[in-house]
Amino acid sequence: IAGITQAPTSQILAAGRRMTLRCTQDMRHNAMYWYRQDLGLGLRLIHYSNTAGTTGKGEVPDGYSVSRANTDDFPLTLASAVPSQTSVYFCASSPGPQETQYFGPGTRLLVL
Amino acid sequence: GQNIDQPTEMTATEGAIVQINCTYQTSGFNGLFWYQQHAGEAPTFLSYNVLDGLEEKGRFSSFLSRSKGYSYLLLKELQMKDSASYLCAVVDSNYQLIWGAGTKLIIKP
Numbered sequence: 001i002a003g004i005t006q007a008p009t010s011q012i013l014a015a016g017r018r019m020t021l022r023c024t025q026d027m028r029h030n031a032m033y034w035y036r037q038d039l040g041l042g043l044r045l046i047h048y049s050n051t052a053g054t055t056g057k058g059e060v061p062d063g064y065s066v067s068r069a070n071t072d073d074f075p076l077t078l079a080s081a082v083p084s085q086t087s088v089y090f091c092a093s094s095p096g097p098q099e100t101q102y103f104g105p106g107t108r109l110l111v112l
Numbered sequence: 113g114q115n116i117d118q119p120t121e122m123t124a125t126e127g128a129i130v131q132i133n134c135t136y137q138t139s140g141f142n143g144l145f146w147y148q149q150h151a152g153e154a155p156t157f158l159s160y161n162v163l164d165g166l167e168e169k170g171r172f173s174s175f176l177s178r179s180k181g182y183s184y185l186l187l188k189e190l191q192m193k194d195s196a197s198y199l200c201a202v203v204d205s206n207y208q209l210i211w212g213a214g215t216k217l218i219i220k221p
Contacts, residue, residue, distance in 0.1 A: 042116075042199065042213035043155070058208070090154060098142055098207040103154035 003027065006091050006104040013081050013111050021076040021107050023091030031094045032074040033101065034058075034066060036087040043090065049074055050097050081111045114138045116212035118200050123218045124190055132185045132198050132215045140205025146174050146185045147199040149214065155199055158185070187217075195219045 004025040013019050025032065034046040035058075045058030049068040063085060065077045074093075078085055088108050092101040117135045124130040136144070143162040147155040161167055161176035161183060173186040185198055197214040204210050 040120075040213060043201075043209075043211040045208060048208070098203050100145070100157050100160060101209065102157070105154050 004091060004093055004102055004104040006089075006107050008107060009105070010108040011110070013078075013109060015081055015083060015111055017081050019078045019081055019109070021078075021089055021091075021109070023074045023076070023104060024072050025074075025091075025093040025102075025104075026072065027093060027095075027102070028071060029093035029095050029102075030071070031097050031099075032068065033092045033094075034064070034074070034076045035090045035092065036060065036085075037090060037106075038087050046076065046089075081109075083111045085109065086111045114202075114204065114210050116200055116202060116210055118198075118212040118215045120213070121216045121218065123220060124187075126190055126192060126219055126221050128190050129186065129188050130190060130217065132187070132200075132217065134183045134185075134200035134212060136181050136183075136200070136202045136210075136212075138202045138204045138210055141178060142203035142205070142207060144174075144176055144183050144203070145199075145201045145209065146183075147201065149197045149199060151196070158198075190219050192219050192221070 007022045033048045035043040047066040049055045052071045091104040094101045115137045146158040149155040159174040166175045171188045199214045200212040201209045
């Protein structure tokens with residue numbers, strides 16, 4: 001692994017289903033983030049983690065949960081997907097909370 | 113509230129110079145980032161300004177005026193590969209990034 005990876009690349013999901021988006025980084029960065037990007041709205045922060053074992057809510061946390069059991073992994077879970085969660089989801093990491101963020105390739109999610 | 117303003121779209125000619133502006137109103141200021149994002153790809157880091165003035169990096173330069181809540185990204189000797197969206201983001205008082213919606217730059221031959 002080099003950098004930050006996300007899985008799956010894309011997914012079509014039925015409304016009401018549970019889904020976990022995976023994110024892994026090998027840069028030993030302390031901070032990790034989940035964003036969603038919708039046309040015309042820019043990146044919006046869903047949840048973040050400044051260090052392993054801690055998480056915080058961003059601008060649009062409702063309907064999403066995260067965990068940070070170790071430094072490398074930061075999964076995002078949609079407990080019961082709704083069509084408004086159709087978006088492109090980007091995971092990012094940075095050495096510290098205010099430092100340069102490095103992005104994964106994104107997951108394109110369509111909820112029907 | 114917090115707000116980042118950028119033009120939605122700009123068009124420029126290959127070989128020319130273009131300036132992309134960003135104005136911000138945020139709760140605190142701890143730096144400003146510019147990122148480039150090609151269509152269908154992830155954002156990639158271009159520049160970071162925390163002090164007033166101009167930071168030059170090859171064909172790209174970024175300027176910051178904290179008193180005016182203003183930054184710009186200057187791209188020189190434009191190439192077709194510079195066609196992308198350019199995102200402005202401000203680090204607020206909670207050390208979180210507040211993102212603008214991005215400026216889509218179209219380069220014409």
